[in-house]
Amino acid sequence: xxxxxxxxxxxxxxxxxxxxxxxxxxxxxxxxxxxxxxxxxxxxxxxxxxxxxxxxxxxxxxxxxxxxxxxxxxxxxxxxxxxxxxxxxxxxxxxxxxxxxxxxxxxxxxxxxxxxxxxxxxxxxxxxxxxxxxxxxxxxxxxxxxxxxxxxxxxxxxxxxxxxxxxxxxxxxxxxxxxxxxxxxxxxxxxxxxxxxxxxxxxxxxxxxxxxxxxxxxxxxxxxxxxxxxxxxxxxxxxxxxxxxxxxxxxxxxxxxxxxxxxxxxxxxxxxxxxxxxxxxxxxxxxxxxxxxxxxxxxxxxxxxxxxxxxxxxxxxxxxxxxxxxxxxxxxxxxxxxxxxxxxxxxxxxxxxxxxxxxxxxxxxxxxxxxxxxx
Amino acid sequence: xxxxxxxxxxxxxxxxxxxxxxxxxxxxxxxxxxxxxxxxxxxxxxxxxxxxxxxxxxxxxxxxxxxxxxxxxxxxxxxxxxxxxxxxxxxxxxxxxxxxxxxxxxxxxxxxxxxxxxxxxxxxxxxxxxxxxxxxxxxxxxxxxxxxxxxxxxxxxxxxxxxxxxxxxxxxxxxxxxxxxxxxxxxxxxxxxxxxxxxxxxxxxx
Numbered sequence: 001x002x003x004x005x006x007x008x009x010x011x012x013x014x015x016x017x018x019x020x021x022x023x024x025x026x027x028x029x030x031x032x033x034x035x036x037x038x039x040x041x042x043x044x045x046x047x048x049x050x051x052x053x054x055x056x057x058x059x060x061x062x063x064x065x066x067x068x069x070x071x072x073x074x075x076x077x078x079x080x081x082x083x084x085x086x087x088x089x090x091x092x093x094x095x096x097x098x099x100x101x102x103x104x105x106x107x108x109x110x111x112x113x114x115x116x117x118x119x120x121x122x123x124x125x126x127x128x129x130x131x132x133x134x135x136x137x138x139x140x141x142x143x144x145x146x147x148x149x150x151x152x153x154x155x156x157x158x159x160x161x162x163x164x165x166x167x168x169x170x171x172x173x174x175x176x177x178x179x180x181x182x183x184x185x186x187x188x189x190x191x192x193x194x195x196x197x198x199x200x201x202x203x204x205x206x207x208x209x210x211x212x213x214x215x216x217x218x219x220x221x222x223x224x225x226x227x228x229x230x231x232x233x234x235x236x237x238x239x240x241x242x243x244x245x246x247x248x249x250x251x252x253x254x255x256x257x258x259x260x261x262x263x264x265x266x267x268x269x270x271x272x273x274x275x276x277x278x279x280x281x282x283x284x285x286x287x288x289x290x291x292x293x294x295x296x297x298x299x300x301x302x303x304x305x306x307x308x309x310x311x312x313x314x315x316x317x318x319x320x321x322x323x324x325x326x327x328x329x330x331x332x333x334x335x336x337x338x339x340x341x342x343x344x345x346x347x348x349x350x351x352x353x354x355x356x357x358x359x360x361x362x363x364x365x366x367x368x369x370x371x372x373x374x375x
Numbered sequence: 376x377x378x379x380x381x382x383x384x385x386x387x388x389x390x391x392x393x394x395x396x397x398x399x400x401x402x403x404x405x406x407x408x409x410x411x412x413x414x415x416x417x418x419x420x421x422x423x424x425x426x427x428x429x430x431x432x433x434x435x436x437x438x439x440x441x442x443x444x445x446x447x448x449x450x451x452x453x454x455x456x457x458x459x460x461x462x463x464x465x466x467x468x469x470x471x472x473x474x475x476x477x478x479x480x481x482x483x484x485x486x487x488x489x490x491x492x493x494x495x496x497x498x499x500x501x502x503x504x505x506x507x508x509x510x511x512x513x514x515x516x517x518x519x520x521x522x523x524x525x526x527x528x529x530x531x532x533x534x535x536x537x538x539x540x541x542x543x544x545x546x547x548x549x550x551x552x553x554x555x556x557x558x559x560x561x562x563x564x565x566x567x568x569x570x571x572x573x574x575x576x577x578x579x580x581x
Contacts (some may be wrong), residue, residue, distance in 0.1 A: 061484055086486035095482025099576045100499040109495065110485055145576040169484075231520065 006087040009166045010037040010199040013058060015366055018067030020053055026223040027053040031067070033218055033225055040193060040200040040304040042214035044207065044246070047221040051203045056167050058201060059088045071167070082225045086110060088159030089168040089198075093175045097144040097159075101336055103129070107159045114163075128158040133188065135291050150181045161196075168200045174209065186212055207246060211258035231258035259338040265355045265363030272296050273361075274307065276323040280315035283322050287312060296354070297322050298360070304331065304354055304361060329354055334362060342367055382534070384427025386553045389530030391522040392448065396455030397513055403456065404463040405505070408471060412493060422468065425461040433458055437522045451528025455519045459512035467506025503573055510565040517557050521550075 013035040018046055020028045020288045028050040043051040056062040060081045069076045076084060104336045105112075107128055108121040116124070126136035132154040144152060151171060160168060162167045174182045174189075178370050188208060193200070193213070205209055210217045211231040219242075220230040227239040229249075234326045235258070238244035271290055273284055276297040287295055305326025315325050330353035332341045345353055355363040404425075411418035428436060444450040474497055482496045510540045524532025531550045538546030 059484060061480070081489050082486050084486075087486060090484035092477060092481055092484065094475070094477030094481070096475070096477040096479075096484075098478060098482075098496060100574050110487075113487070143576055156481075261571065265393070280397060 005163070005165070006083055007072055007166060009340040010035075012036055013056065013167070013199070013201070014068070014070045014073075015057070016068045016070070018054075018064045018069060020050075020057065020062060020064050026050075028057070029223040031223075031225050033228065035199065037199050038197065038213040040202060040213055042210040043201065043203045043220060044205060044210045044217055045220035045226075046205065048146070050219050050223040052171055052218070055171055055201055055203050058167075059085050059090060059169055061085075086163055087165050087167070089163075089165040091153075091156050091160045091168065091170045091173045093172040095156040097152055097155060099144050101263055102141050102143050102153055103147075106155060107143070107162055109159070110162055112302065115148055116212055124162065125158075128161055131161070131192070134158075134160045149177055150185060153185060154179065160197075166198055168196075168198050170200060170202045172205070175204070175206075182209075189213065207248065232260060232263060235259075236263065236301075257324060260334065261332045261336045261338050261341050261355050262334040262357075262363070263366055264338055264366045265334070268355075268361055268363045273298065274322055276300075276305075276326070277321050280312050280320050280322065280325060281317050283307065284309075284312045294352070295322075297326050299323065299326065304329065306352075306354075331356055333357075341365060382549050382553060385529070385531045385534050386557075387549070389517075389520055389532070389554070390557070392451055392528050393455065393513075393516040393522065396452045397459060397516045399452060399456045400459040400463055400512055400516075401509065404460055405467055408464055408467040409493065411468065412471060412497070414488075418468070421464060425464040429461040433519050433522060436524060441526050445483070446527040448528060450522075450526055451523035454523055454526070454528075455516050456535050458519050459516050462511040462515065463505070464508075466504045466511075467501060470504030471497045473504075474500045484567045490507065503569075504538050506565075506569055506572060510561075510569065513561050513565065514558055517554065517561060521554055540556070 009318055010276060012120060015031055015033045018028055019026065031054060033041075033054070035184060039325075043054055045051045053281055054364070055060055057064050058071075058076070060079075063077075094222045098109070101109065103285045104122065104125045105124045108116075111121045111124060124142075125140060129136040129139055134151060134154055139147075139151070139155075144155070147155065154345070156173065156288055160170075174185050177185065202213060214231065216228060216230055217234055219226045219234070221242055227234060227243050229237070234243060234247045272292065272295055274286065274297055278286075283295065287307075288293075293309050295309075295312075297305045297307060301306050305323070307326050308328040311325045311327070312322075330345060330348060330350055332344075332353055332355055334355050334357045341353065345351065351367050353365045356362050393472070407417075407421050411421055431439075436458050437451075439570055440450045440454040440457075444453060471493075478496055479492060482492050487495065520528065520530055521532035521535060524536055526531060531554050534550030535554075538544070538548075538550060
């Protein structure tokens with residue numbers, strides 16, 4: 001039996017007015033959510049908020065009472081559940097490796113059921129083990145009880161990737177690990193996420209994990225969706241008290257990893273820019289009049305030069321033009337990571353940088369002001 | 376010499392009786408429990424029935440077979456089978472149902488069919504428990520096979536009862552000693568087998 005995946009890539013996953021209740025308690029109530037192809041969507045909320053139920057409705061482990069779940073426009077109810085699940089990777093917190101099978105048996109289980117031959121399975125298993133940074137030679141024949149929690153979780157991920165599904169569902173995959181290991185696996189996952197190029201729906205209750213990994217985050221509470229947005233949107237425009245409480249926006253510095261340069265820059269108007277051929281003494285007067293500590297010039301090379309006030313003073317009436325005394329400065333695109341920008345500033349011993357929106361300078365980033373703004 | 380040939384003959388009969396019944400018990404019990412996985416009603420019916428049979432004294436089970444089926448080898452096999460059903464059913468049931476829910480969930484989530492879950496997850500998980508049940512059933516079958524001599528099952532039980540009625544101590548011992556020996560042998564050999572068959576991951580846990 002040769003298996004054909006139901007879909008090779010994900011355009012979108014749509015949940016439309018989806019409701020699921022157990023008795024008179026709603027697990028998910030009238031939920032609308034769209035996951036775009038290629039993004040990592042985080043579902044976050046307290047326990048019992050409906051995030052896991054939502055996840056499990058995508059691969060039909062739970063069937064909604066009403067509403068529609070569709071992948072690439074096709075209702076998942078029209079798919080055979082087994083074929084659907086084999087087209088979707090699934091990773092859970094408890095991993096669920098079969099204790100009587102070794103690593104290779106666990107990862108290759110579905111491949112074997114799909115009728116792959118032994119040699120091909122072995123090849124695929126070593127490929128996957130390499131991918132999750134476990135040397136195949138020493139791990140293939142081990143049993144789950146001989147593995148650490150982190151190693152088991154890697155095997156769980158490798159197993160989910162066995163059929164090379166375009167979509168991954170992950171339910172608190174790092175939840176049971178100790179904090180140090182969790183951070184490490186998150187970092188690794190961040191890296192391989194790009195290589196994977198898959199659409200991922202990821203359930204967590206840890207906001208730091210959500211902001212670290214997620215392209216967008218959907219906050220759920222009490223069986224309903226509260227807000228969906230990028231980490232920045234949630235931090236800066238929380239739709240209600242609950243969201244700001246969850247994202248902890250009063251203590252933004254904790255989420256600096258999620259912030260972009262744009263979020264913390266001072267905007268810049270054209271008054272900061274002076275002509276490059278302007279003599280220093282004229283510039284000095286202009287700057288003092290405008291109360292500027294620093295000005296900028298566009299250089300012929302297309303770059304921007306920095307003119308600190310003290311340099312202008314020093315040049316005095318030597319007849320030098322601004323071009324002569326301009327200094328180079330660090331430039332960051334507006335969507336660069338704030339954290340990396342600050343790190344680089346610190347390394348260069350600089351306290352400010354210019355922020356570009358596209359080609360145009362749009363703002364200034366002052367390292368000391370950023371920290372004041374954050375704390 | 377006559378006696379020892381008689382003892383050997385009776386022992387073989389005894390063995391044959393007990394293990395035909397045990398085999399019948401396994402053949403009836405395991406599929407019943409597997410089917411119970413699909414139907415809760417069947418599951419509760421099977422459990423209730425085997426609990427009931429367990430509650431009835433062995434002697435009564437053996438006796439009640441007579442008016443229903445008569446006497447001889449087959450009724451004896453059926454009586455023993457009924458009696459050993461419970462340990463096999465119960466252990467198989469426990470083994471198949473007491474699986475870490477995460478295992479079932481992840482197996483289902485990666486796309487195993489119900490049947491594949493039974494075959495690849497539930498059954499391997501249940502082997503140790505089923506084995507323990509069969510071990511207990513084997514020892515039980517050995518002792519009930521003595522009682523079934525009363526309804527014409529033959530074997531060592533016949534010797535014991537004959538000895539008892541005639542106050543023939545030698546004959547009583549000739550019947551009981553092999554039964555005891557068989558019991559000890561079973562216990563020992565099953566334990567060795569159990570240790571060999573238990574997967575590594577379970578040994579480490581205890």
